Amino acid sequence: MTQAENFLQQKLKERTDKGLLRKLTNLFLPVDFCSNDYLGFARSAALKKLIEEQISNIKPYQNGSGGSRLLSGNHPYTEKTEQFIADFHQAETGLIFNSGYDANVGLLSSIPQRGDTIITDELIHASLIDGARLSYAERYKFKHNDLADLEQKLKAAKGLIYVVVESVYSMDGDLAPLQEISNLCKLYNAHLIVDEAHATGVIGEQGKGLVVKLSLENDVFARIVTFGKALGTHGAIVLGSENLRNYLTNFARSFIYTTAAPLHNIAAINCAYQLLTKGDETNEITKKINLYNHLIKDLDLSIIPSQSAIQTILFNSNERARTAAKNLQDKGYDVKAILSPTVPEGKERLRICLHTYNSDEEIIYLANHLKELQ
Known part of the structure; x- marks a missing residue:
């Protein structure tokens, strides 16, 4: 057995001995x-039928995209879907990524620069943590939903400041005090980034999310909406300004250097939103x-x-x-x-x-x- 295999075996044994070994299950x-x-x-027969009808009307249609969106993988239907979703969430525009993980990593790894500061709630998703780690910015964590601790971190921050939270936390299910966080961001000239993965479809009118419910659309720098939860499909979109969309198209590596999602997936997302607006x-x-x-x-x-x-x-x-x-x-x-x-x-x-x-x-x-x- 090679040294690398020995390392793998030892780490797996440590997990097993602690009763923490993860396994895939078909249960x-x-x-x-x-x-x-x-x-x-995800189990909706109505959505499945709608997707099939939508696909039959997309011209030209291919099983796969054939490349990244900057090469051969873009399609007018994808861009129309992006704007449809942005309009639904009352945002200027948006850019679709292949997954929520890709969106969060692409956003946070590309925008904050050396000399800037990222301040995150201690319970944010692993994808946001990984994105922040890939940037060259200074990073701080504040205690979960603790406004006083957030303010202390804001006072210590330098450069452009980005505060990153989830509107609904994936493991606790509680909501961020988003209005109060937004007020602090304004006070300290910080830019607020909100992951709405578990709010979409559930919180606010028609499930537009906590940002729209609180009328904070113009106070949030970027929103991440994922499609693999309440919308029952796959992928994610970063919502924000036209400048943000153009910047991510040029600098977000998880967008640039990956094959675009097939049109079937884009149609599924589009149809899920149609169902959400009508139901x-x-x-x-x-x-x-x-x-x-x-x-x-x-x-x-x-x-x-x-x-x-x-x-x-x-x-x-x-x-x-x-x-x-x-x-x-x-x-x-x-x-x-x-x-x-x-x-x-x-x-x-x-x-x-x-x-x-x-x-x-x-x-x-x-x-x-x-x-x-x-």
């Missing part, structure tokens, strides 16, 4: 409280969230209050979280334990995702079984 339990498909679009799914998911919160409000469980589709029950160890998840899975509920190091040690949890297709009875039964975990 699908009857009742989904796990996936990010909040509005049921009532955002109101439906809000009803499910309200029902769940009503049912668990008197339970003696450690929860993080959430107005989003992500609900959390905290435990103080991997083993307790894993055992709780197993109890629910044995009853047919697909609920996953989120373990350290994905979350901080001592903050292990059950992450419960609600969906429009979860019946009221399923949510009631889940709440009843949660009582057994007290």
Whole structure:
């Protein structure tokens, strides 16, 4: 065995010994409280039909893009879709990336320069962390949703300042105090970047996100909207000014040096937005969230209050979280334990995702079984 193979084996053994080894699974339990498909679009027959109809009208149509968008992979339909999405979110324009990870890495690695400062909430997504690491800017973290700590970091910042938050946090499900953060950014002449991955489709009118709900469109430098959660498809868009779009086209390496998404994927995104504008799914998911919160409000469980589709029950160890998840899975509920190091040690949890297709009875039964975990 080579030295490199020995290294791999040792690192995997360390994970195994700690009970932290990740594995792919094909286990699908009857009742989904796990996936990010909040509005049921990933399984929607109506969306599938709409995509098929849309594809038949795209000329010319190819199975693959054939290259990056700067070479052979661009199409008028893609640019129309970008503007359609930007208009929906009340932004000037936008640029589609192949994934949320690509969008976050491309944005944060290319814009902040040496001598600038990036200030991030301590619980931002790994893709935002990786993007910030790839820049040459100074980096600070502030305590989660802690405005006083953010202000201290702003006072110490130099150069152009970028504050990076999520509107809905992916592991806690709580909302950022976005109005207050925006006010601080104005006070210290900082530029606010908001990842709306888990707000899109769920928060605000028609699921336009927290930025639009709070009328902060003109106060946010950039928004990242991903399509793999409530929209049930794949990819992401960075929303902002025409200057931002042109800059990313020229300097975001994760956009420039990758093969463009095939038109089938762009059509899926476009059709998901059409479905979102015509349907009532955002109101439906809000009803499910309200029902769940009503049912668990008197339970003696450690929860993080959430107005989003992500609900959390905290435990103080991997083993307790894993055992709780197993109890629910044995009853047919697909609920996953989120373990350290994905979350901080001592903050292990059950992450419960609600969906429009979860019946009221399923949510009631889940709440009843949660009582057994007290």
